[in-house]
Amino acid sequence: MSRNKSMLAADDRTDLTRKVSALSLRTRAVLAVAGTLLITFTANSFAAEPATSAVDTTHLAVTDKVVTVGQLHSATGTMAISETGAIEAERLAISQINASGGILGRQIKIIQEDGASDWPTFAEKAKKLLEENHVAAIFGCWTSASRKAVLPVLERDNGLLYYPTFYEGLEQSKNVVYTGQEATQQVFAGLDWVAKEKHAKTFYLIGSDYIWPRTTMKLARKYIETVLHGSVVGEEYAALGSTDFGSTINKIRLKKPDVIYAAVVGGSNVSWFKQLKAAGINGKNHTLLTLSVTEDEAHGIGGENLAGFYSAMKYFQSLDTPENKDFVKKFKAKWGADAPIGDVTQAAYEGPWLWKKAVEMAGSFDTDKVVKAEESGKITFDAPEGMVYLEPNHHLKTRLRIGEWRTDGQADIVYTSDYIMPNPFPKGY
Amino acid sequence: MGGYSISDLWSILVMQGFSGLSLFSVLLLMALGLAIIFGQMGVINMAHGEFMTIGAYTIYMFSKVTQQYFPSLMPYYFVVAIFAAFGIAFAAGYLVEFLLIRHLYKRPLDTLLATWGLSLIMQQIFRTVFGAREVSATLPDWLMGAWKPTPDIDIPLNGLFVMAISLVVTAAVVLFLYRSSWGLKVRATTQNRIMAGSVGINTKKIDRVTFAMGCGIAGIAGATFTTIASTGPTSGSLYIVDTFLVVVFGGAGSVIGTVASAFSIAQAQSILTFFLTNAMGKVVTLMTIIIILMIRPEGLFRSKVRKH
Numbered sequence: 001m002s003r004n005k006s007m008l009a010a011d012d013r014t015d016l017t018r019k020v021s022a023l024s025l026r027t028r029a030v031l032a033v034a035g036t037l038l039i040t041f042t043a044n045s046f047a048a049e050p051a052t053s054a055v056d057t058t059h060l061a062v063t064d065k066v067v068t069v070g071q072l073h074s075a076t077g078t079m080a081i082s083e084t085g086a087i088e089a090e091r092l093a094i095s096q097i098n099a100s101g102g103i104l105g106r107q108i109k110i111i112q113e114d115g116a117s118d119w120p121t122f123a124e125k126a127k128k129l130l131e132e133n134h135v136a137a138i139f140g141c142w143t144s145a146s147r148k149a150v151l152p153v154l155e156r157d158n159g160l161l162y163y164p165t166f167y168e169g170l171e172q173s174k175n176v177v178y179t180g181q182e183a184t185q186q187v188f189a190g191l192d193w194v195a196k197e198k199h200a201k202t203f204y205l206i207g208s209d210y211i212w213p214r215t216t217m218k219l220a221r222k223y224i225e226t227v228l229h230g231s232v233v234g235e236e237y238a239a240l241g242s243t244d245f246g247s248t249i250n251k252i253r254l255k256k257p258d259v260i261y262a263a264v265v266g267g268s269n270v271s272w273f274k275q276l277k278a279a280g281i282n283g284k285n286h287t288l289l290t291l292s293v294t295e296d297e298a299h300g301i302g303g304e305n306l307a308g309f310y311s312a313m314k315y316f317q318s319l320d321t322p323e324n325k326d327f328v329k330k331f332k333a334k335w336g337a338d339a340p341i342g343d344v345t346q347a348a349y350e351g352p353w354l355w356k357k358a359v360e361m362a363g364s365f366d367t368d369k370v371v372k373a374e375e376s377g378k379i380t381f382d383a384p385e386g387m388v389y390l391e392p393n394h395h396l397k398t399r400l401r402i403g404e405w406r407t408d409g410q411a412d413i414v415y416t417s418d419y420i421m422p423n424p425f426p427k428g429y
Numbered sequence: 430m431g432g433y434s435i436s437d438l439w440s441i442l443v444m445q446g447f448s449g450l451s452l453f454s455v456l457l458l459m460a461l462g463l464a465i466i467f468g469q470m471g472v473i474n475m476a477h478g479e480f481m482t483i484g485a486y487t488i489y490m491f492s493k494v495t496q497q498y499f500p501s502l503m504p505y506y507f508v509v510a511i512f513a514a515f516g517i518a519f520a521a522g523y524l525v526e527f528l529l530i531r532h533l534y535k536r537p538l539d540t541l542l543a544t545w546g547l548s549l550i551m552q553q554i555f556r557t558v559f560g561a562r563e564v565s566a567t568l569p570d571w572l573m574g575a576w577k578p579t580p581d582i583d584i585p586l587n588g589l590f591v592m593a594i595s596l597v598v599t600a601a602v603v604l605f606l607y608r609s610s611w612g613l614k615v616r617a618t619t620q621n622r623i624m625a626g627s628v629g630i631n632t633k634k635i636d637r638v639t640f641a642m643g644c645g646i647a648g649i650a651g652a653t654f655t656t657i658a659s660t661g662p663t664s665g666s667l668y669i670v671d672t673f674l675v676v677v678f679g680g681a682g683s684v685i686g687t688v689a690s691a692f693s694i695a696q697a698q699s700i701l702t703f704f705l706t707n708a709m710g711k712v713v714t715l716m717t718i719i720i721i722l723m724i725r726p727e728g729l730f731r732s733k734v735r736k737h
Contacts, residue, residue, distance in 0.1 A: 076553075078663055080561035209708060238707050241667045243658040244455070246448025246588075247702040247710075254441050267667060270563060270659030278585030278657070279444075280575035300563030300659055304573070340562075 049105025055364045058158075061134040062365050067106040069094070069352075070113060070129035072140030072150070077117025078241075078266060083142045085296050085345035086164050087112075088335045090139045093352035095334075103356050104363070111135060119149040126150045130157040136365045137162065139351045142344070144168060144212045151176070158367045162351030164344050166291070166313075168215035169424040174371055177354060178395045179347040179388075181314055182424045183219050189400040189417050190289060190312030191223055194259055197415070198287050201230045204257035206248065206264060206272075208292075209237040213263040216291065219429055220261060226428075233257050238264060243271040249279045262290040269297055273305040283308010283404075294342025295409065303409035313343040315385040316403045316411045327384035340409070350383050354390055357381060395422030440581035449699035451588035454595035456691040458653060459668050460675035461595075461602055462646035464687040467676055469606070469619050470639055472530060473541045476548035477672060478665025480644040482555060483521055484514035484651030485566075485660040489559075492566035504569045511594070511652045518648025522641035530640060531633065548665070555662035563661035572656055587656035594653045598646060603684055605642070615639050619682075678718055680728030689729050694718070 052064055061068035071090060073083040094108050102108060111133050113125040122141065129135045130153065137160040141147040144167050154161050154175040161176045169182035194200050203224050207213025217235060224230045233255040236248055252260060260281075264272045269292060276282070288309040295317045298306055317328060317340065327349070331341055355370075357379050362369040373379065379390040389397040397419050403411030459481070466474045491510035495502055529547065533540045572590055575583035606612040617625040618635045626632050651665070658664070679690030694714060702710030722728070 075561070076556070080556070081563050081661055084561045236707055239711065242707070243654075243667060244448075244452050244698075246451060247445065247699050248707065250441055250445050250448060250703060253444070254437075267563065267659040267661060267664060270565065271657060274587070274657055275585065277573060278575060278587045280577070280583035280585075296562065300565050300661070302565035302567065304567075 050363070055104055056136075056366065057364070058366050059134060060136045060365050062106065062136060065106060066109050067103060067365060068109045068111060068133060068135050069355075070111050070126075070133060070135040070138040070140070072113050072115055072122065072125055072129065072138050073142060074117040074146075075112075075114040079115075079117040079142055079146075081266070081300070082296060082344070085340070085342055086142060086348035088339065089164075089331070089341075089345045089349040090352055092331055092334050093349045096330075097352055097356055103359050104365075108352070115140070115146055119143075119145045122146040123149040123153050126153045126159070126161075127157070130154075130159045136160070136359075137355050137370075139164075139348065139355075141165070143210075144215075145210065147176070148211075160355070160367055160370060162355060164348035164351060166343065166347075168212050168219070169426070170215070170429070172393055172395075172424050174394075175367070176394060177351070177374060177390065178422075178424075179350045179354065180344060181398065181400070182395055182422055183216060184423045184426050185314070185395075185398065185400060185420045186291060186312055187216055187220050188223050188227075188426075189420055190291070190402065191220060191228060191261075193312075193400075193402055193415055193417075194287065194289050194310070195228045195230065198258065200258035200287065202233045202255075202257045203230060203259050203261050204234040204236075204252050204255055205232060205261050206234075206236045206238070206252075208242075208263065208265045208268055209239050213237065213265070213292075216263055217261075219426075222429060230258075238268055238272075240266060240268065242268050245272050245275045246279075249275060249281065252281070253279075258287060260286060260288040262288060263292045264290075265292050269293065270301050273301045273309075277305045289402075293405070294344060295340035295411070296342035296345065298405060298409040298411075299340045303405060303407040306405035306409075307407045309405050310414075311403045311405065311411060312400060313403060314398050314400055315343045315346040316401060316413055317341045318403075318410045319385065319401075319413065321384075321386065323382060323386070324384040346384050350381055350388065350396075353381050353383070354379060358390075389419075391422055393422060393424060395424055397421055436581065440579065443582050444584070445699065445703055447584055447588065449696045451585070451591060452699050453692050453695035454588075454592040455654070455657070456671060456675050456695050457688060458591065458595040458598060458650040459672045460679070460687050460691055461598055461684075462643040462650065463672050463676050464679070464681075464684055465602065465606075465646070466640055466643035467673075468681045468683065468687070469615060470636065470643075471537060471619070471681075472534075472640065473537060473544065474530075474643070475541060475545040475669065476525070476551060476665075477643075477647055478667070478669040479548045479551040479555075480518045480522060480647035480665070481651030481654065481668055482551070482660070482662070482665040483518045484648035484653075485655050485664060486555065486559060486564075487514040487517050487648065488652045488655045489564050489566045489660055492568075496567055503567070504571060507569055507572065511649060514648040514652035515645040516648075518651075519641045519645030522644025522647075523637060525644070526637045526640040531636065534636070548669075552662045552665070559662065561662060563659045563664075565660065566655050568656060590656060591653050594649065598649060599684075599688065602646070606684060611635075611638075674718065678722065678728055680730040683728075683730040686728055686730030693729075 056062040073087050074080050098107050115122040139162045141163050142165050147163055163176055164179050166180040166186050205217045207217050221232050290311050293311045358370045358373040361373040375392045377392050381388050391397050400417040401413050402415040404414050405411050463477050466472050488510045491506050495506040572587055575585050614630045614635050618632045622632055675691050679686030698714045701713050
């Protein structure tokens with residue numbers, strides 16, 4: 001390749017000499033200056049970016065100018081409601097990285113695939129991205145089910161996934177960076193807060209019926225019983241999409257728990273909060289702490305149905321820091337003033353930036369080298385939520401915040417924890 | 430149930446009874462439109478849920494416009510919007526019958542596939558127009574909160590509202606089908622199309638308006654459900670299974686059957702989920718329905734028409 005290039009250059013030079021000799025002296029002088037400038041310029045621009053052969057030894061989709069990444073979320077189907085924010089945030093981060101010069105001198109090109117809220121489709125599209133497109137990294141997935149479906153593909157093809165959602169923990173793969181909270185960072189810290197602040201002893205657990213709420217509630221029950229010495233007076237799961245909570249709400253009235261602890265998702269979430277409000281259960285007379293309401297969901301539920309209830313998240317759009325205000329402004333400029341920014345949206349924004357830092361530290365796009373950089377414990381990012389630290393166990397050291405919902409669909413942050421070390425495998429669970 | 434006073438248990442009983450009734454009105458309202466389309470015309474309309482979504486988005490649009498331009502009218506917009514929901518869903522239904530359904534009356538199984546495709550197309554249109562995110566209409570204050578006959582009892586106002594609408598619509602459907610001359614023509618066309626045509630009934634027009642009517646009622650149902658549930662591009666698909674369940678279990682072609690079926694399914698589900706878990710309650714209800722349908726394949730109320 002490089003030999004071909006220099007031969008071509010030599011031919012050009014002979015050709016140029018022949019033409020130049022036919023020109024006047026003055027023109028010759030001008031051309032000489034211009035030529036020198038041109039050569040200097042070209043040489044410089046080559047020096048700025050390392051050769052492709054140096055940054056990619058595993059045949060990824062990397063050229064001298066472009067590196068290709070994949071984006072794999074549900075743009076259609078029932079999860080599109082939640083995943084849209086993540087898609088938008090990742091695109092914003094990537095366009096900002098491109099505007100600031102890209103990664104190792106290369107612009108990022110996105111191939112977007114649609115997981116269509118269907119877990120086997122996620123696996124199939126991940127395989128396509130890795131085996132046909134040879135993408136250098138994938139930003140994607142939202143539900144635990146989709147991540148579990150993609151995981152074997154990633155491990156077989158040695159791909160990289162940046163996963164944005166808070167989740168139940170109990171997982172750590174070399175090929176995944178988890179930019180959301182695992183259970184100890186969200187569940188345990190949130191329960192600590194509510195037990196201390198609201199003197200809560202009795203809890204009623206309610207979630208949607210699939211892997212994340214069930215695993216999370218299992219962890220929560222154990223923590224409530226063994227660490228907080230409280231009791232669980234009811235545990236209930238509603239089918240995904242269920243819109244009738246009448247009987248559940250009456251059971252809650254009968255049991256009179258100190259805290260209603262909820263992880264209801266999707267369309268059911270809206271019914272759940274509307275019916276709570278209609279049944280006279282609100283922030284004034286009950287303490288409700290939820291793990292599944294971010295600004296995205298609040299937009300659909302309506303602030304008036306949420307006011308006074310609490311969410312345990314690491315990020316709220318109302319966070320009052322210059323970094324966050326800047327982020328919110330840029331996000332709205334790109335995606336519209338109405339676009340709400342939730343916890344997962346912000347975590348998705350961190351993905352491309354953390355990847356950029358890891359690649360630059362490794363000086364290479366090769367998965368193994370990037371993973372080594374990720375595991376160095378030295379990657380940090382000044383995110384909208386504040387400084388985050390990528391720990392060697394592929395999770396972020398971050399803080400937990402408790403937000404109290406207002407009628408306008410935004411939350412007042414009433415509590416911010418210290419930094420919590422990620423611990424995806426808590427002892428005894 | 431130790432530790433509870435008699436009055437505690439009494440108020441729970443009242444509220445639980447109410448939640449059963451409220452589920453009953455939801456199921457009934459869902460099923461009425463389909464009882465006409467599937468029950469009377471025999472068209473398997475898989476896009477029925479999407480016509481409900483049309484109604485729900487109509488409420489959303491009205492709430493947005495009212496909030497923006499006529500904030501003083503906020504308490505009243507809902508009533509107007511329900512009529513608009515009926516009108517828009519009716520018009521959409523009329524169009525769908527003209528473009529799609531009328532070509533498929535002789536091929537009922539193809540209707541199933543065609544209307545399912547239609548439901549996907551409609552979902553994508555909603556997604557393109559309103560976005561993938563769920564939206565929520567701002568409801569007038571009089572629809573929110575609870576009525577407290579005693580300090581311990583909270584009766585949700587939106588539940589009462591759904592009940593009222595569902596009663597009104599049921600009455601209207603019964604009057605329309607059994608007391609109006611139009612209803613007579615509809616039933617005549619369903620029972621014997623050729624004979625109805627030969628006595629001067631414009632059967633094509635009857636078909637079109639009947640289908641549109643069913644869709645319009647779905648629009649009202651969707652509009653009403655914004656008070657208790659969410660509005661998103663795929664909301665309709667949440668309702669379609671329950672809707673067919675109620676109509677089939679009640680016995681196609683019988684409005685009384687639809688009412689009875691909605692009532693028994695709602696009460697069974699509501700009582701069972703109170704004493705069992707949510708999932709088990711649903712399992713037991715569905716098992717019972719399957720067993721009853723095995724014994725009585727035509728549903729609770731058999732229509733008295735002799736089939737040819």
